[in-house]
Amino acid sequence: MFIQIIDILGTVAFAISGVLVALDKRMDAFGVLIIAFVTAVGGGSLRDVMVGIEPVSWMTNMTYVYVIIGSAAFAVLLRNKIAYLRTSLFLFDTIGIGLYTVVGIETALIAGLHPIICIALGTMTACFGGVIRDILCNEIPVIFRKEIYATACILGGMTYFLLRKFVADNNFIFVVAGAVVIATRLLAVKFKISLPSLYKTGDDLAA
Amino acid sequence: MFIQIIDILGTVAFAISGVLVALDKRMDAFGVLIIAFVTAVGGGSLRDVMVGIEPVSWMTNMTYVYVIIGSAAFAVLLRNKIAYLRTSLFLFDTIGIGLYTVVGIETALIAGLHPIICIALGTMTACFGGVIRDILCNEIPVIFRKEIYATACILGGMTYFLLRKFVADNNFIFVVAGAVVIATRLLAVKFKISLPSLYKTGDDLAA
Amino acid sequence: MFIQIIDILGTVAFAISGVLVALDKRMDAFGVLIIAFVTAVGGGSLRDVMVGIEPVSWMTNMTYVYVIIGSAAFAVLLRNKIAYLRTSLFLFDTIGIGLYTVVGIETALIAGLHPIICIALGTMTACFGGVIRDILCNEIPVIFRKEIYATACILGGMTYFLLRKFVADNNFIFVVAGAVVIATRLLAVKFKISLPSLYKTGDDLAA
Numbered sequence: 001m002f003i004q005i006i007d008i009l010g011t012v013a014f015a016i017s018g019v020l021v022a023l024d025k026r027m028d029a030f031g032v033l034i035i036a037f038v039t040a041v042g043g044g045s046l047r048d049v050m051v052g053i054e055p056v057s058w059m060t061n062m063t064y065v066y067v068i069i070g071s072a073a074f075a076v077l078l079r080n081k082i083a084y085l086r087t088s089l090f091l092f093d094t095i096g097i098g099l100y101t102v103v104g105i106e107t108a109l110i111a112g113l114h115p116i117i118c119i120a121l122g123t124m125t126a127c128f129g130g131v132i133r134d135i136l137c138n139e140i141p142v143i144f145r146k147e148i149y150a151t152a153c154i155l156g157g158m159t160y161f162l163l164r165k166f167v168a169d170n171n172f173i174f175v176v177a178g179a180v181v182i183a184t185r186l187l188a189v190k191f192k193i194s195l196p197s198l199y200k201t202g203d204d205l206a207a
Numbered sequence: 208m209f210i211q212i213i214d215i216l217g218t219v220a221f222a223i224s225g226v227l228v229a230l231d232k233r234m235d236a237f238g239v240l241i242i243a244f245v246t247a248v249g250g251g252s253l254r255d256v257m258v259g260i261e262p263v264s265w266m267t268n269m270t271y272v273y274v275i276i277g278s279a280a281f282a283v284l285l286r287n288k289i290a291y292l293r294t295s296l297f298l299f300d301t302i303g304i305g306l307y308t309v310v311g312i313e314t315a316l317i318a319g320l321h322p323i324i325c326i327a328l329g330t331m332t333a334c335f336g337g338v339i340r341d342i343l344c345n346e347i348p349v350i351f352r353k354e355i356y357a358t359a360c361i362l363g364g365m366t367y368f369l370l371r372k373f374v375a376d377n378n379f380i381f382v383v384a385g386a387v388v389i390a391t392r393l394l395a396v397k398f399k400i401s402l403p404s405l406y407k408t409g410d411d412l413a414a
Numbered sequence: 415m416f417i418q419i420i421d422i423l424g425t426v427a428f429a430i431s432g433v434l435v436a437l438d439k440r441m442d443a444f445g446v447l448i449i450a451f452v453t454a455v456g457g458g459s460l461r462d463v464m465v466g467i468e469p470v471s472w473m474t475n476m477t478y479v480y481v482i483i484g485s486a487a488f489a490v491l492l493r494n495k496i497a498y499l500r501t502s503l504f505l506f507d508t509i510g511i512g513l514y515t516v517v518g519i520e521t522a523l524i525a526g527l528h529p530i531i532c533i534a535l536g537t538m539t540a541c542f543g544g545v546i547r548d549i550l551c552n553e554i555p556v557i558f559r560k561e562i563y564a565t566a567c568i569l570g571g572m573t574y575f576l577l578r579k580f581v582a583d584n585n586f587i588f589v590v591a592g593a594v595v596i597a598t599r600l601l602a603v604k605f606k607i608s609l610p611s612l613y614k615t616g617d618d619l620a621a
Contacts, residue, residue: 022351028402030358031351045257050459052468054259059324076405117473131550136338138347140552144436144445151444195442198490229558235609237565238558252464261466266531283612343545345554 003099008067010096013089014040015068018133019075020082025137029076035133036072040064042129047104047121051111094185097126098178101153105160105177119157126153126181148188151195156181210306215274217303220296221247222275225340226282227289232344236283242340243279247271249336254311254328258318301392304333305385308360312367312384326364333360333388355395358402363388417513422481424510427503428454429482432547433489434496439551443490449547450486454478456543461518461535465525508599511540512592515567519574519591533571540567540595562602565609570595 018039022032041058048056058064075082082089104125108118127143127150134141143149160177167173187193225246229239248265255263265271282289289296311332315325334350334357341348350356367384374380394400432453436446455472462470472478489496496503518539522532541557541564548555557563574591581587601607 023405025347025351026406027347027351029405030402031348032405034351034357049256049463050468050470050473054257055318055320056257059257059320062321062323065321065323065327111469113469113473114476114479116476116479120479135342135549136348136351138345138552140439140441141445141550144439144441144448144550150448195444198437198443198446199440230612232554232558233613234554234558236612237609238555239612241558241564256463261464262525262527263464266464266527269528269530272528272530272534342549343555343558345552 006095006099007103008063009092010099011040011064011067012071013092013096014129015071016075016082016089017093017130019072020079021133021137023076023079032076033069033072035136036075037068038136039129039133040068042132043100043125043127044104044129046128046132047107047125051108051113051121053107053111090189094182097149097153097185098156098181100126101156101181102160102174102178105157106174115161119154119161122157122160123150123153126150148185148194152181152184152188155184213302213306214310215270216299217306218247218271218274219278220299220303221336222278223282223289223296224300224337226279227286228340228344230283230286239283240276240279242343243282244275245343246336246340247275247278249339250307250332250334251311251336253335253339254314254332258315258320258328260314260318297396301389304356304360304392305363305388307333308363308388309367309381309385312364313381322368326361326368329364329367330357330360333357355392355401359388359391359395362391420509420513421517422477423506424513425454425478425481426485427506427510428543429485430489430496430503431507431544433486434493435547435551437490437493446490447483447486449550450489451482452550453543453547454482456546457514457539457541458518458543460542460546461521461539465522465527465535467521467525504603508596511563511567511599512570512595514540515570515595516574516588516592519571520588529575533568533575536571536574537564537567540564562599562608566595566598566602569598 015036018036019032021039022035025031027035041056041064044058045056048054101122104122105118107125108121113121130143131141156177159180160173163173163176222243225243226239228246229242232238234242248263248271251265252263255261308329311329312325314332315328320328337350338348363384366387367380370380370383429450432450433446435453436449439445441449455470455478458472459470462468515536518536519532521539522535527535544557545555570591573594574587577587577590
């Protein structure tokens with residue numbers, strides 16, 4: 001029940017982030033709706049297809065469909081006011097990736113995959129909706145360029161498997177690993193931490 | 208038999224539309240062939256992969272392969288004359304999306320999915336070949352921006368499920384739903400109807 | 415054993431080619447790693463998903479994961495020196511596509527598919543990692559524009575099925591078909607052979 005509420009909040013945040021990017025690109029109503037969908041369910045769909053869970057999970061649970069359509073309509077109607085919700089949306093989104101990461105890991109574990117693959121699939125679940133959104137909008141995916149986002153998911157995933165060595169309580173592991181994702185992202189944004197640059201200043205001038 | 212002819216006409220139109228976009232991007236012969244393929248079978252492949260029908264259906268029916276290779280060769284050879292065929296191509300393409308929508312819906316129904324998901328998969332079957340074509344050619348997908356295209360598929364899908372409540376004859380439903388897609392698209396193009404804009408004139412100036 | 419070494423060399427070359435493109439786009443460390451992965455395993459993943467082999471094969475063999483992470487780290491650290499390795503990388507890459515093509519064909523054969531589909535899947539295995547890399551980096555895929563690359567794979571694939579009519583020894587067919595891919599690509603690059611242009615000089619001026 002608790003998890004379902006978080007899941008819905010995450011879906012709302014992902015769908016709205018899709019709407020905002022699509023409006024920026026001046027898409028029509030149909031395009032906006034598709035981008036909202038893809039952002040919310042794209043990561044999980046890619047995971048399901050690669051692991052072999054078909055039909056992909058959102059297709060058998062209408063809750064997602066209604067939540068995404070509702071969020072998209074809400075975001076389109078109130079788009080001039082949505083700046084006021086920016087902090088809430090950021091929080092929902094961050095909670096969402098925490099949850100999606102752990103759900104992705106557990107899906108991969110059930111399929112009997114290696115911990116490193118599980119962490120990769122957890123990160124994919126959380127991040128690739130945004131990647132597909134950016135590709136459809138003809139942008140280089142933002143998470144490849146400047147945000148501590150995937151890195152937070154990877155840290156959460158490592159926590160998950162570290163805890164599994166010492167703790168028997170699955171719910172506890174689930175919550176702590178998700179919290180590590182959320183805390184890492186919040187701290188990184190608050191203190192403007194980013195990955196160490198691969199490029200020297202001289203490189204930057206050349207860019 | 209009748210359906211198979213329509214299916215082939217739709218495939219021809221989709222493949223040729225791929226060739227024309229690829230030639231615009233000055234791709235080489237191999238690139239042109241791939242884009243023709245992807246445009247014709249991309250939507251159905253995505254549907255099959257998400258529903259779990261594998262190998263995806265065009266791989267087990269060589270007719271598609273021969274039709275696409277033939278259409279691509281034809282379009283490359285006659286590309287300076289193809290302007291004369293524009294009306295025929297538009298008709299084939301419109302008939303094609305009508306058929307692809309209904310085929311997608313029925314595939315999803317057989318997999319036991321919810322009507323809304325079926326309509327989404329029907330629309331995906333008809334439209335996502337073009338979306339993948341545009342992504343491979345580094346364009347924002349045209350159907351997200353300005354055409355009554357997906358909307359026609361969605362209306363046809365709604366007709367399909369409305370009729371199912373009252374009519375027992377599946378062939379009748381199939382034909383009427385497909386005809387709604389075709390008629391919507393033809394009327395929209397003839398009378399220059401598009402989705403109501405989400406943007407105000409002031410927004411347009413800012414773009 | 416011999417095949418495994420070639421496979422690893424191909425994976426190294428593909429991963430490094432991904433790193434170089436990602437560095438050009440000034441991606442952060444995470445983006446570089448993802449592009450390295452996608453370039454190395456993207457073609458095989460797409461093949462597996464379309465044929466229905468799930469979980470996709472690299473997920474059940476950790477060798478790939480370690481080789482890709484190692485190659486990516488190596489390429490990032492030594493990126494200023496990597497120009498000296500350009501010839502080796504070109505060779506690895508060419509050997510890699512030879513091998514990947516034949517592996518793709520045999521995977522499709524086991525799934526009972528038609529020879530033309532098998533050749534298409536072999537070519538996809540060898541080439542589509544690079545295609546997805548280019549899409550994620552917001553470029554029109556390079557193999558659609560100017561290289562004898564896919565064409566080499568198609569020739570190798572045709573050799574494979576031609577030999578199967580006359581030769582019983584599968585290992586022999588495997589090696590010869592792979593060698594045809596490799597030789598075609600080497601000769602094409604050495605003698606600057608490309609596909610005959612679809613465009614007239616007049617077209618070029620207009621471009």
